[in-house]
Structures are given as structure tokens and as C-alpha cells.
Amino acid sequence: MALSYLDRSNIGNARIAGMENDLNLYSNSCEWLLTIFYISYIVFGPLALVYRVVPPHKWAAFCVLGWGICGTLQSVTYSWGGMMAARFFLGAFEVSFAPGITYVLSFFYLRNELGLRCGMYLSAAPLATCFAGALAYWITSGHPHGISSWRLLFLVEGLPGFVAAAITWFFISDSPEKARFLTEEELVVARARLVRQVGKEEAVKVHRINWTEVWGAMCDLKNWATAIMWFACNVAFSSLPVFLPTILSQMGFSSINAQGLSAPPSFLAFLVVFFSTWIADRTSQRGFTILFLSLIGAAGYILLAVSTGTGVRYAGVFLAAAGIFPTIGNILPWVMNNQGSDTRRGTGIAIINVVGQCGPLLGTRLYPMSEQPYYRKGMWVCAVFMLFNGALALSLRFLLVWENKKLDEKFGSVASQKPDMAPGGEENSGPRFRYIL
Secondary structure, eight states: OHHHHHHHHHHHHHIIIIIHHHTTOOHHHHHHHHHHHHHHHHHHGGGGGGGGTSOHHHHHHHHHHHHHHHHHHGGGOOSHHHHHHHHHHHHHHHHHHHHHHHHHHTTTSOGGGHHHHHHHHHTHHHHHHHHHHHHHHHHHTSOOSSSOHHHHHHHHHHTHHHHHHHHHHHHOOSSGGGOTTSOHHHHHHHHHHHHHHHSSHHHHTOOSOOHHHHHHHHTOHHHHHHHHHHHHHHHHHTTHHHHHHHHHHHTTOOHHHHHHHTHHHHHHHHHHHHHHHHHHHHHTOHHHHHHHHHHHHHHHHHHHHHOOOHHHHHHHHHHHHHHHHHHHHHHHHHHHHTOSSHHHHHHHHHHHHHHHTTHHHHHTTSOOGGGTTTOHHHHHHHHHHHHHHHHHHHHHHHHHHHHHHHHHHHHOOGGGSOGGGOTTOTTTTSTTOOOOO
């Protein structure tokens, strides 16, 4: 995950490290390099369901190898068209891998265990952004011979993908039953947990897509609500990592210092992702968590929009990062928390990929050079979308409370039920299934 975000966000570091001048790019050309990446994200988003039919270690290794190749090829492009092609296929391989891994985690963990595990995985995004800034600072502050700094940046951050592909092939387990690191006793426990999750022994061994459940998930309002939330967050999420070095450079910092100063806000976001997903798991209050984080992110963007002082604006960057990344980290597990089967969870991921990744089509065009140095319009747009996201989270929570009350009226409260009253499994919309708020 960290490597995928390195390859995704390093275009912003490369832009101020000389790529813009070397390739004769103007503002609109740079925006298209960001937009084309997310167009492929939309087109190939449904491929998250492939994890249901192809062994995850094979599919993941193929995708990691693909983005390693595309990320490295960015270092040898000499035209805008060549960079556009590399970015398109980079997005195709990344979307086939990254969101689907959180879906694979649902094969191993129960619903109330997913948030922190997804948070551990998704926290690699701000950590990678942090590392990208520090790495870009190290590369661009030196004086390499025979190669431009931005080309060396793509090369250094693309080549590890080849090693990661080999590691992925050998170390990702397709299911708990195939995990080589588990003892015999642990395998028995893992098998029992799987039966508890899907409801019956036979379903554990079925690795195929249930098209009836795909349709059911498509008709579920909750999936579309989280998809719109993902869209709203992605307007800001897609723009912050790639434009942050540019925003900082417009605050008066040198290109080299802007690279380094982009790291601390991302590290704070990394810590908040861990803490917020853990809190949401422990309290089963993911909706309120998302609302709170959305307000923090909106506050950061409002500071950036209304202030002119460098110190205040840099503080706004911290708040924006601490709101955006953790909000994304909590929306994704909320999708899987409230779907009752593997197929429905996979379909939910596919829906938010297709709908949510339309957000970057707007987000990547919010900071044209004509609006420097403050980019007020872009800051206000991001603030409004973060507030909209918080309102959606609160509305969805009200809906889930209402649906839980209906389930209590139908089956009685979970506390009053006996274990044998739930033959369909706790996560298969049976008598003991309740939505996580």
C-alpha cells in the first residue's frame, strides 16, 4: 500500500523538481496527468471482485508487478503523451490491487475487527506521503549526474515494486485455512470463525461470485450513501498529497524545503488513522467518528482559505491532513461492516470505487496556477465537501439506527437471543445481525 501511494503521489514532487520544465508542461497538462490516473481508477474499479474468484496472492502479485513497471517507466518518458499512458496504466494496476486488499481482510476478520486492520493497511497512505516528501527532499537536494532529479525520483520509487511483487506472491495467504504461519489449533479456530461469518460449512469453500447478492448490494441504499461519501472525501483526498508541495512552495518556501515540510502533516495523519479506526471499533460508532474527522478536515481547509499568514496556513495543512486521511480510513471498513456476505462486501467496494473515484476528476483540477499563491477557490470547495461528507455520515447513522430497531422488532434484541437462533450466521443478515453505527 505504501509503495502504491508513493507511485501515485510522487507526481506532485516531480512537478516542482523540474518535470514541468523538462517536458514543457503547462497547468492544464499537469492537471490531466492527475486526472487520467483516476479515469482508469473508475474504469477498472469493479476488478476488486476478482479477489473472490482468483487466489489473492496471484492477483495481488500481478497487480503489484504491473504498477512497478508503470511507475518505473515514468522515469524514461520524454513527452506529455508518454507520461499520460504511464499514469493511466499505473492507475489500472493500483485500483485492481489496493481497495481489494481491504476486501481480502474481510475473509480473515469479523466485522467488529475490521476497522483497525483496515486502518493499519490504509495508514500506509499518509505514511507514504510523509516518506515521499522526505525522500523527494533527499533526492532533489542532491546533485545527481546524468539524470534529472525528477527522473531519479520516479526510478527510486518505482523499482521496489518488482521486489514487492515477489514478496506478495509468497507471503499473502488466500484464506486463514491456507495461512502457513498458523498452528493446527489456530487453524481449527480460524475455520470456526469462517463458519460463524458465512453461516455454514459449505459456504466457506465456495469461491465464486453470487450474482443474486451482487444485485442485492446494487439495490442497497447504504452502499450508494458510502459511495457518495467516498466521492466527497476524494475531492480533497486526491488533491492534498499531489498539490501539497506546490501549495507549500507558494507559501514562500524553496522547492527543496517544500518537499521536506510536506512530511510532518502526513505523519500526523498516519497516527490519527490508527487511533480513529481503533476508537470506532471499540465503540461501534464509526458514523460519529467520520463526522468528527470531517469537521477537522473542513476546519483545516477553511484556515487555508481565509488566512494569509504562513504559520496559520501551515497549521491548516495539519488539520486538513488529520481529517482527510483518517476519514477515508474509516469509510472503507464501514462499507464492509454493514454488508452480510463476501459477495455483497466485494460489490460494496466496487461501487465506492466507481462512484467515489469520480471525486478526483474534480479534485485534481482545483488548484490551477492562475489562482496561486492562495488557491482560495480550491480550499473552499474541499471544505464544503468535507462538511457534506460529515452530514452524509450522520444521515447514514440515523438510517442504520432505524434499521436496527426494525431488526429488533422482528427477531428480538441480540442480548435476548440464544446462540442457536442464528443458523444463518451473524454476518449473513440473520437474527443476530445488526448494523454497526
